[in-house]
Amino acid sequence: xxxxxxxLADDVKKIFTTCYPFLKIEFYKKTPPHTAAILKKExxxxxxxxxxxINGNSKTVIDISHNITVEQLEDQFASLGLLSEVFRKxxxxxxxxxxxxxxxxxxxxxxxxxISKHFDKKIPLNQ
Numbered sequence: 001x002x003x004x005x006x007x008l009a010d011d012v013k014k015i016f017t018t019c020y021p022f023l024k025i026e027f028y029k030k031t032p033p034h035t036a037a038i039l040k041k042e043x044x045x046x047x048x049x050x051x052x053x054i055n056g057n058s059k060t061v062i063d064i065s066h067n068i069t070v071e072q073l074e075d076q077f078a079s080l081g082l083l084s085e086v087f088r089k090x091x092x093x094x095x096x097x098x099x100x101x102x103x104x105x106x107x108x109x110x111x112x113x114x115i116s117k118h119f120d121k122k123i124p125l126n127q
Contacts, residue, residue, distance in 0.1 A: 001015050001016070001061070001062045001063075001064050002059060002060070002061055002062075003059070003060045003061075003062060003080070004059050004060075005059070009027050012025070012027075012062075013025055013026075013027075015064075016064060019064055019105075020064075020105055020108070020109040021109070021113075022088060022089040022108075022109045022110075022111075022112025022113045022116060023086055023087065023088055023089070023097075023105065023108055023109050023112060024086070024087050024089075024094060025073075025084055025085070025086050025087075026084065026085050026087065027077070027082055027083065027084050028083040028084070028085070029083070060080060062076050062077065063076065064105065065105075066104060066105060066106035067104050067105075067106070068104060068105055069101065069102055069103060069104055069105070070086045070097045070100070070101040070102075070103060070105065070108060071101040071102060073086065073105065074086065074101070085097075085098075086101075086105075086108065088100075088108050088109075088111060088112040089112040089113075089115070089116050090112065090115050090116070090119075091115060091116060091118075091119035092119060
């Protein structure tokens with residue numbers, strides 16, 4: 001995935017979700033280092049150009065191939081100065097992947113698909 005000077009947070013999120021329909025990525029505004037980690041993260045507005053937050057080059061490549069782990073992906077964004085987090089679909093909710101961040105994007109997506117299949121099945125009221 002290419003991130004260019006004009007790329008918006010929403011552009012990157014859409015590309016990612018197109019590749020992995022049962023995953024989503026969020027970007028957060030960095031908090032000052034002295035701020036307690038317990039504070040709620042502030043989601044970056046979808047229409048903000050990422051260049052405002054990226055350190056370095058105006059064009060960057062982020063590897064989102066199937067064998068990349070969530071941790072590796074988040075580290076790639078962190079090296080650019082972006083705080084990111086990947087979520088996996090679980091039925092009709094999105095859950096953090098922090099406990100499984102050593103899984104590949106493909107594993108995460110397959111798990112999200114499998115779990116969501118069970119939620120899509122309709123159970124008759126008489127049972």
